[in-house]
Amino acid sequence: MKRAILLCCLLSWTLLQSVPAAAQARLEKITRFDEQERIRLYCTFSALPTSELLRGGRRLDLIFKHTAAAAELSVPAADDHIVKILVRPEGEHLSFSLFFRYEPQEVKLVPQEQDSSLMLDILLGNQYSRAFPDLASQLHGLSLAPQDGKDSTNPLNLSRFQQDWRLLFERLETPLSLHPPPGYTLPPFPLLDLDRTGQGKISLVLPAPVLELAAAADWDGVLAGLRDALAVAGLDAETRELLLLSYAEGLLRAGKLKEAGEQLEQIRRTDAGKPGRLLSSYLLAQVLSRQADPHLARITLDEDEASKLTADHLLMPYLNILFAEISLATGQLDQATEALDRDEMAYTGAALQMRRLRRADISYLRGEQIRAFASYLRLAQQDDTIRRYPLSLAGYADALYRQHQHQDAARAYQELAALLVEDASHGLALFRQAMSELQRGDQRKARRILEQVLDGPPGDEASTRARLKIADLDYLAAAAPLFGLAGRYGELAQDGVTVPLREEALLKQALVFHQMGSRDKAVELAMRLLREFQHGRLRIDAQALLLQDLPEVLRSKVQAEEYIEALVLARQNRDLFASRWLDLSVLDENAEAYLKLGFPDRAIKVLQFLMETSPAHQTEQRYAKLIRTLIQAERYEMAEEYAERYMLRYPRGSELANIFLERLKALRQGGKTAAAAALLSGATRPRNHEIDQYGAEILFQLGQYQEAVSLLAPLELGSKDSDQQARFLLAESLYQLQRAPEALEQFLPLRGHDQYGDQALHRLGQIRHSLGQDDEAVNLWQELADKGRSPRWQRLAREELQLLGKKIR
Numbered sequence: 094m095k096r097a098i099l100l101c102c103l104l105s106w107t108l109l110q111s112v113p114a115a116a117q118a119r120l121e122k123i124t125r126f127d128e129q130e131r132i133r134l135y136c137t138f139s140a141l142p143t144s145e146l147l148r149g150g151r152r153l154d155l156i157f158k159h160t161a162a163a164a165e166l167s168v169p170a171a172d173d174h175i176v177k178i179l180v181r182p183e184g185e186h187l188s189f190s191l192f193f194r195y196e197p198q199e200v201k202l203v204p205q206e207q208d209s210s211l212m213l214d215i216l217l218g219n220q221y222s223r224a225f226p227d228l229a230s231q232l233h234g235l236s237l238a239p240q241d242g243k244d245s246t247n248p249l250n251l252s253r254f255q256q257d258w259r260l261l262f263e264r265l266e267t268p269l270s271l272h273p274p275p276g277y278t279l280p281p282f283p284l285l286d287l288d289r290t291g292q293g294k295i296s297l298v299l300p301a302p303v304l305e306l307a308a309a310a311d312w313d314g315v316l317a318g319l320r321d322a323l324a325v326a327g328l329d330a331e332t333r334e335l336l337l338l339s340y341a342e343g344l345l346r347a348g349k350l351k352e353a354g355e356q357l358e359q360i361r362r363t364d365a366g367k368p369g370r371l372l373s374s375y376l377l378a379q380v381l382s383r384q385a386d387p388h389l390a391r392i393t394l395d396e397d398e399a400s401k402l403t404a405d406h407l408l409m410p411y412l413n414i415l416f417a418e419i420s421l422a423t424g425q426l427d428q429a430t431e432a433l434d435r436d437e438m439a440y441t442g443a444a445l446q447m448r449r450l451r452r453a454d455i456s457y458l459r460g461e462q463i464r465a466f467a468s469y470l471r472l473a474q475q476d477d478t479i480r481r482y483p484l485s486l487a488g489y490a491d492a493l494y495r496q497h498q499h500q501d502a503a504r505a506y507q508e509l510a511a512l513l514v515e516d517a518s519h520g521l522a523l524f525r526q527a528m529s530e531l532q533r534g535d536q537r538k539a540r541r542i543l544e545q546v547l548d549g550p551p552g553d554e555a556s557t558r559a560r561l562k563i564a565d566l567d568y569l570a571a572a573a574p575l576f577g578l579a580g581r582y583g584e585l586a587q588d589g590v591t592v593p594l595r596e597e598a599l600l601k602q603a604l605v606f607h608q609m610g611s612r613d614k615a616v617e618l619a620m621r622l623l624r625e626f627q628h629g630r631l632r633i634d635a636q637a638l639l640l641q642d643l644p645e646v647l648r649s650k651v652q653a654e655e656y657i658e659a660l661v662l663a664r665q666n667r668d669l670f671a672s673r674w675l676d677l678s679v680l681d682e683n684a685e686a687y688l689k690l691g692f693p694d695r696a697i698k699v700l701q702f703l704m705e706t707s708p709a710h711q712t713e714q715r716y717a718k719l720i721r722t723l724i725q726a727e728r729y730e731m732a733e734e735y736a737e738r739y740m741l742r743y744p745r746g747s748e749l750a751n752i753f754l755e756r757l758k759a760l761r762q763g764g765k766t767a768a769a770a771a772l773l774s775g776a777t778r779p780r781n782h783e784i785d786q787y788g789a790e791i792l793f794q795l796g797q798y799q800e801a802v803s804l805l806a807p808l809e810l811g812s813k814d815s816d817q818q819a820r821f822l823l824a825e826s827l828y829q830l831q832r833a834p835e836a837l838e839q840f841l842p843l844r845g846h847d848q849y850g851d852q853a854l855h856r857l858g859q860i861r862h863s864l865g866q867d868d869e870a871v872n873l874w875q876e877l878a879d880k881g882r883s884p885r886w887q888r889l890a891r892e893e894l895q896l897l898g899k900k901i902r
Contacts, residue, residue: 117140117142117159117160118138118139118140118141118142118157118159118160118161119138119139119140119160119161119162119163120136120137120138120157120160120161120162120163120166120180120187120189121137121138121139121163121166122135122136122137122163122166122167123135123136123137123166123167123168123169123180123189124137124169124734124737124738125169126735126738127174127705128704128705128712130216130217131214131215131216131217132174132175132215132217133212133213133214133215133738133742134169134212134213134215135210135211135212135213135734135737135738135741136155136157136189136210136211136212136213137208137209137210138157138160138209138210138211139209140209141204141205141206141209141210141211142157142158142159142160143157143158143159144156144157144158144202144204144211145158146200146202148197148200150196151192151193151194151195151196151218152190152191152192152193153190153191153192153193153197153200153215154188154189154190154191155188155189155190155202155211155213156183156186156187156188156189157186157187157188157189158186159185159186160186160187161182161187162180162182162187166180168180173194174193174194174217175191175192175193175194176192176193176194177190177191177192178190178191178192179192191215193217193218194218195217195218196218197215197216197217197218198216198217198218199214199215199216200213200214200215200216201213201214202214203741205741208737208741210741212741212742244673244674246672247640247672247674248633248634248636248637248640248674249637249640249641249674251633251637252633252634252636252637253634254634254637255634255637255638255641258604258607258608258638259569261600261601261604261634262565262568262569262601262604263565263569265597266528267558267593267594267596267597267630268593269521269524269525269558271487271491271518271521271522271525272458272484272487272518273483273484273487273509273512273513273516273518273522274385274422274483274484274516275418275421275422275451275454275482275483275484275485276418276481276482276483276484276485277379277382277383277415277418278411278414278415278418278443278444278447278482279345279346279379279411280408280411280443280444281443282304282307282315282339282342282343282346283299283307283339283342284338284339284342284372284375284376284408285335285338285339285372286407287372287406287407287408287411298322298332298335298336299318299319299322299336299339300318300321300322302314302318303315303318303319303322306318307343310346312343312346312347312348313347315343315346315347316340316343316344316347319336319339319340319343320340322336323336323337323340334360337356337360338360338372338373338376340356341353341356341357341360341373341376342376344356345376345379345380345383350380350383350384353376353380354377354380354381354384357373357376357377357380358377360373361373361374361377371408372408374393374394375394375408375411375412375415377390377393378390378391378393378394378415378419379415381393382415382418382419382422387419387422387423388423390419391416391419391423394412394415394416404437404438405438406438409438410438410439410440410441410444410445410448411444413432413433413435413438413448414432414433414444414447414448414451416428416429416432417429417430417432417433417451418451420432421451421454421455421458421484426455426458426459429451429455430452430455433448433451433452433455443478446472446475446476446478447478449468449472450468450472450478450479450482450485451485452468453465453468453469453472453485453488454484454485454488456468457469457488457491457492458488462492462495465488465492466492466493466495466496469485469488469489469492470489470492473489480505480508481512483509483512483513483516483518486505486508486509486512487509487518487522489505490502490505490506490509490525491525493505494506494525494528494529494532497532499529499530499532499533500529500533502525502529503526503529503530503533506522506523506525506526506529507526509522510522510523510526517553519549519555520546520549520550520553520554520555520556520559521554521555521558523542523545523546523549523555524542524543524546524555524558524559524562526542527539527540527542527543527546527559527562528562530542531562536566539566540563540566543559543562543563544559544563546558546559547559547560552588552590553590554590554591554594557585557589557590557591557594558594560581560585561582561585561589561594561597561598561601564578564581564582564585564601565601568601568605575605575608575609576609578605579602579605579606579609582598582599582601582602582605583598583602585598586598586599586602592626592629593629593630595626596622596626596629596630596631597631599618599621599622599625599626600618600619600622600631600634600635600638602618603615603618603619603622603635603638604638606618607638607641607642612642612645612646612649613646613649615638615642616639616642616643616646616662619635619636619638619639619642620639620665620666622635623635623636623639636669636674639666639669640669640674640675643662643666643669643675643679644675644676644679646662647659647662647663647679647682647683648679648682650662651682651683651685651686654689656686656687656689656690657690659682659683659686660683660686660687660690660695663679663680663683670702677703677707677711680699680702680703681703681718683699684696684699684700684703684718684722687699688722688725693722693725693726694726696722696726697719697722697723697726697728700715700718700719700722701719703715703719704716704719713739713743713746713747713748714748716735716736716738716739716748716752717748717751717752717755719735720732720735720736720739720752720755720756720759721755723735723759724755724758724759724762727762729759729760729762729763729764729765730759730763732755732756732759732763733756733759733760733763733765736752736753736755736756736759737756739752740752740753740756749779750779750780750781750783750784753772753778753779753784754783754784754787756769756772757769757772757773757784757787757788757791758787760772761791761794766791766794766795767795769788769791770788770791770792770795770797770800773788773791773792773800773804782808785804785805785807785808786804786805786808786815786818786819788804789801789804789805789819789822789823789826790822792804793822793825793826796829798826798827798829798830799826799830801822801823801826802823802826802827802830805819805822805823805826806823810823817842817843817846817848817849818848818849820839820842820843821839821843821846821849821852821853823839824836824839824840824843824853824856825852825856827839828840828856828859828860833860833863833864836856836860837857837860837861840853840856840857840860841853841857844857847882850882851877851881851882851883851886851887852883852886854873854874854876854877854881854886854890855873855874855877855886855889855890855893857873858870858871858873858874858877858890858893859893861873862893862897867897870893870897871894871897874890874891874893874894875890875894877890878890878891878894
């Protein structure tokens with residue numbers, strides 16, 4: 094028998110050894126809270142376990158010893174920061190694994206024994222900490238990323254004008270592209286001197302007066318002399334051909350392009366295969382270029398042998414220059430450079446000067462301003478060649494303007510305007526002359542030139558610019574009513590000939606309304622600019638204006654109870670809030686607006702956004718409002734979580750007492766009255782009159798009368814309604830504890846109270862009866878039966894009187 098008993102004991106012990114020990118703790122909840130650069134995970138347990146933290150690059154493992162996961166455990170979702178979260182058992186332990194996009198900069202594990210919880214505090218990694226891991230490791234909790242301070246992306250820090258918007262009207266210049274035709278270079282007259290087969294012959298044929306007239310650029314006189322020479326009887330065919338080619342050249346130089354073209358086409362047909370064919374093709378290309386058809390001019394040269402002249406031909410330098418000039422006219426800068434870089438022939442005299450000038454033009458058109466200016470300046474000091482070619486003079490004038498040599502720039506633009514009288518660029522040259530005069534301080538002359546621009550073709554770019562600048566001058570001189578100026582800018586914003594000028598006019602219109610105090614109109618126009626000019630160069634300034642005026646407009650709409658308009662406006666500009674460019678306190682008012690409109694869920698989203706985006710020193714102050722809003726929206730569990738988070742993070746926070754009270758309310762209203770009572774028993778919980786009074790209500794509700802008395806008895810109760818409620822709870826708790834004398838003392842001041850008076854009379858009667866003072870009890874119940882406000886308590890009083898056998902009066 095003994096052996097059987099021993100065998101059973103051994104078997105039982107073996108079976109017990111083969112079963113794993115039961116988990117000592119249970120992981121019940123994981124709560125995640127995101128802040129600007131941190132994530133905090135709160136793990137709540139049935140009992141606080143021993144834990145081990147393992148870090149491995151972008152992976153983090155928490156091992157909870159002798160712990161199991163609750164069946165209803167919910168794991169937070171992954172996102173861009175934590176890309177994967179796993180909770181899985183490992184034997185008798187529980188593994189909690191996190192996988193990050195970037196290795197965390199710092200990880201802290203903070204146990205909270207009083208709440209049986211662990212806080213995992215993670216300072217997130219980013220592209221900076223990944224690039225500079227050694228530096229990140231030395232910062233000890235400071236994020237390796239831009240922090241509070243001056244935001245280099247904020248338009249208020251980027252705009253050149255936001256501190257004084259008048260400067261925008263004075264200094265803003267929308268870029269002007271003034272690229273007139275290049276002008277075309279001709280060799281000295283007569284062209285035939287450059288052809289070896291005809292060299293010297295034409296000079297013998299041409300009368301001396303014709304050469305003298307050519308030297309004086311009297312081309313009408315040259316043409317008359319050539320006609321006389323052609324009329325001489327007995328001319329041989331070769332001389333006649335030479336004279337006809339020179340006559341066509343004279344027509345070209347005299348500007349009679351149509352006649353010159355016809356003459357040259359005839360020469361090309363009759364002189365096919367002769368030396369004159371090459372020169373006539375060159376001259377015809379010159380005609381076509383001047384007739385604004387440079388592509389056809391290039392085709393003409395390419396079709397003929399002129400493009401295949403030998404390097405020693407005297408026309409070759411001028412042919413290369415013409416190729417370059419045609420390429421400049423068609424915007425083919427690489428081809429122009431290639432033509433000028435050919436160095437198998439010698440450039441001398443005028444050809445050398447023109448080669449240098451065209452290279453300077455290429456630098457200018459490529460935006461190489463310093464190189465172009467140096468070249469132009471050197472060439473301008475040598476002779477006046479630069480002043481005969483529109484593109485070169487435009488580049489030189491622009492270089493002078495950019496170098497703030499405004500007096501010389503004004504003179505150059507005046508000369509350019511004279512060259513471009515018949516060209517569409519004439520008005521722009523005059524406008525730049527006016528701007529040069531304005532920059533050198535001669536506002537009267539500048540205005541006179543601007544009005545001259547307005548005399549030109551209406552509606553072109555030059556007239557739009559002139560109207561804008563005249564409006565600017567009127568604004569700066571306060572020479573016109575602001576409302577009228579706003580209208581003028583509005584017309585230009587609507588009808589301006591180019592997109593950049595419409596954008597400029599629209600911004601100036603918004604700024605005029607800003608100065609008028611019509612901030613809502615300024616905001617409307619700034620938003621319109623950002624919407625219509627997605628790639629505009631003035632977006633930064635429009636955003637700066639919006640950042641200045643939007644908070645005031647939002648506040649005024651909230652104050653005027655225009656909540657819908659305020660909320661729509663805020664949502665339209667949510668990117669400004671998300672970028673933290675706007676004072677986030679404006680969103681507080683938006684949250685209030687949502688609450689007043691009956692949209693607490695939207696208010697909660699706004700407040701949560703504020704919580705996540707506010708600077709660290711402002712975060713603490715936002716908890717109470719968010720928690721109260723959550724309670725109002727009946728989101729009690731989330732309210733309790735935020736309150737718990739605050740208490741863990743700010744154990745000595747300035748809002749601790751208020752947050753604790755809100756946590757009690759969330760628990761009670763969420764049906765967790767027992768949990769609220771458990772919080773009240775904490776030795777380190779905050780204490781004040783309001784907390785103890787509300788806590789007593791919770792304890793009273795649970796029937797914990799002794800604990801309720803412990804909270805209420807020390808309070809100094811006055812005559813306020815809240816104090817009367819506390820007095821009633823104290824009196825009723827004392828009564829339930831059968832501490833009659835003390836209860837009597839607390840019920841007496843409630844006699845006659847609107848809410849508690851009837852019950853107080855009834856209890857006073859019961860207490861007097863229990864003390865053997867039946868006469869006083871009868872008087873009290875009789876008074877309640879006669880004068881009570883509540884039918885229920887009147888009925889109870891009558892029942893008490895009947896039990897005593899007293900007749901009810």
